[in-house]
Amino acid sequence: MEETNKPVRELSRLARLSLTPQEEEELAGRLEEMVGYLHALSQVEHGAEVEAPSAVPFRPDQVEPSLDGDKLLNQAPQVRDGYVVTPRSVGEGGAE
Amino acid sequence: MNWEIVMGLETHVELSTESKIFCSCSTAFGGAPNSQCCPVCMGLPGALPVLNQKVVEYGVKVGLALGCSITPVSRFDRKNYFYPDLPKGYQISQLYAPLCRNGRVEVAGTTIGIHEIHMEEDAGKLYHDPATGETLCDFNRCGVPLLEIVTEPDFRTSEQVVAYLKKLRDSLQYLGVSDGKMEEGSLRCDVNLSVRPVGSDTLGTRTEMKNLGSFQAIARAIQFESQRQISLLERGERVVQETRRFDEEKGETFSMRSKEEARDYRYFPEPDLPPVVLSREYVEGIRENLPELGEAKRRRYAQQYQLPEYDCQMVTSHPALARFFEELLALGTPPKQGTNWIMGEVLGALSERSLSPGQMPMTPKTLARLIALVGEGKLNRNTAVKVFEAVFDTDGDVDEYVAAHGLEQVQDVELVERIVVQVLEENPQSVADYRGGKEKAFGFLVGQTMRKLQGKADPQTVRRLLLERLGQE
Structure with a gap:
């Protein structure tokens, strides 16, 4: 099980979650199960007809109160003057 | 050797909706940092996006105005990249089935093909603090709706590029879907540019230029970058496919990243959003209600009112001005007098006060009355200008002002x-x-x-x- 637990440990470190060995074990099992679901896709015949999607209602363009600022910022490891602080990032982001 | 420049544009348009594209947070500009965020736009676990209907409507409007066909079933995809301005770790965009395709726009005597228009969400804003070496994140802009308009590589000159962008801004303003302000970032443009020998029909290696904040910067960047590429090729060197940033102060472009370092965005269909299914009736309903755009108005004014081209251009330079002009006409103002007053006194008064035409304090009714008094010989032009200045800010009563100050022209x-x-x-x-x-x-x-x-x-x-x-x- 040691090898299958490795991705779980990696992910939990990135997500800043501390997992007990039992939780690690359980999540590894679930992850494997999910990968199994994907195998179902390989059973689908190539070019198979897909059911036409039905229209789904959209959301009206109305503003609702946002999350309370403190509640949001409490989740961040470091905050300054209302901003979330991260280590200096190199390169650029932005919608591309 | 003679060279030809080949360019295509990718333009991001910030839509002027009240709420964000996938959640009900406000899109208002200038709020306190991180005050307009919720679990959806912050990508907290378990939060699900729901599409804002106004974004679809605005997207279809722009698509129709640019002669596109509207995709009956379009879909969203995830574009994955890891950067602090994107708390979800991916941007919801459209890659495989964008909202609009295959449009065309007539610009400066040439036809520019529109490859596609897709809907997507904006990212947050980052501020780098040089003192501490830290990065400060404000996520208010996360999830603000954008349209990305991608053209075919049909541009050959910077004049065509600027004319296209001006026409696009004009259309966006007349459609009422965006303020189209480049200086505030609601219209952002990337230019893909390559050069090739005149007569060749194969495309050269292109570079992509970002950070172009004004029409002038775009023209200068194109000038610099095309010369840079031509010099490289003439020296027998090659152009590297890369992203370049334009430095406005130096007037030069410099490399940001090459193709080798290009990101792999690992696109995949967005599982949290259903496809966008648009009926023919919905699309036709929007088509029927499209407003008359600036260019059509200019043509009509010239024809219907025999106005000089310059006048038509000036009074249609902003939809609020065109509306003002049309209301003047409805109140009986002769067209040429209407344009004279708008081009002279009205635009002058607005610019003195740093107001946009949309913030005009004076109503057309007041100006129409003033012009009528001049027409009836009751005020001379000079006095009328003084009255205009006096009543402009308060939209005051012209007749009252004239009577109170004894300004009526001597008829005797x-x-x-x-x-x-x-x-x-x-x-x-x-x-x-x-x-x-x-x-x-x-x-x-x-x-x-x-x-x-x-x-x-x-x-x-x-x-x-x-x-x-x-x-x-």
């Missing part, structure tokens, strides 16, 4: 005539000078007469009466 020709005689008698030297051929003396006599009449006479009448008298003896 006999009175004007008496004053003219008096002025001629009092200024024999000027009369002699005029008769001796000094044109300037006539202006002095007009001025003296107007002064005695407290500026309230019709200057044309004064001139006519003076000339009559001076010609008699």
Whole structure:
């Protein structure tokens, strides 16, 4: 099980979650199960007809109160003057 | 060797909806940092996006205005990249089935193909603090709706690029879907550019230029980058496919990243959003209600009202001005007088106050009344301009102001005539000078007469009466 637990440990470190060995074990099992679901896709015949999607209602363009600022910022490891602080990032982001 | 420049544009348009694309947070600009965020736009576990109907409507409007076909079933995809401005770790965009495709726009005598238009969400804003070396994140802009408009590589000159962007901004404003302000980032443009020998039909290696904040910067960046590529090729070197940033101060582009370092965005279909299914009736309903755009108005004004091209251009330069002009006409203002007042006094007053046409304090009714008073001979043009200045900010009552300040033009020709005689008698030297051929003396006599009449006479009448008298003896 040691090898299958490795991705779980990696992910939990990135997500800043501390997992007990039992939780690690359980999540590894679930992850494997999910990968199994994907195998179902390989059973689908190539070019198979897909059911036409039905229209789904959209959301009206109305503003609702946002999350309370403190509640949001409490989740961040470091905050300054209302901003979330991260280590200096190199390169650029932005919608591309 | 002669070279040809080949360019295509990717333009991001910030839509002027009230709420964000996938959640109900406000899109208002300038809020306190991180005050307009929720679990959806912050990508907290378990939060699900729901599409804002206005974004689809605006997207379809722009697509139709740019001659696109609207995709009956379009879909969203995830574009994955890891950067602090994107708390979800991916941007919801459209890659495989964008909202609009295959449009065309006529610009400066050439046809520009629109490859596609897709909907997507904006990322947050980062501020780098050089003092501490830290990065500060404000996520208010996360999830603000964008349209990305991608053209075919149909541009050959920077003039065509700028003309296209101006036309696009004009259309966005007339459609009422975006303020189209480049300086505030609601219109952001990337230019893909390559060069090839004239006559060749294979495309050269292209570079992508980002950070182009004004029409002028775009023209300069194109000039610099095309020259850079041509010099490389003429020296027998090659152009590297890369993303370049334009430095406005230096007027140069410099490399940001090459293709080798290009990101792999690992696109995949967005599982949290259903496909966007649009009926023919929905699309046709929007098509039928498209407003008349700037270019169509310009053509119509020129034809219907016989106005000079310049006038048509000026009064349609902003939808609020065109609306103002059309309301003036509906109130009986002659078209040419309407454009004269708008181009002169109205635009002057707005610019003095740093107001946009959308913030005009004066109503068309007030200006129409003022113009009518001039037309009826009750105010002369100079006095009318003073009244305009006095009532512009408060949209005050023109008739009341004229009455309260006794500005009504002297209608009594006999009175004007008496004053003219008096002025001629009092200024024999000027009369002699005029008769001796000094044109300037006539202006002095007009001025003296107007002064005695407290500026309230019709200057044309004064001139006519003076000339009559001076010609008699």
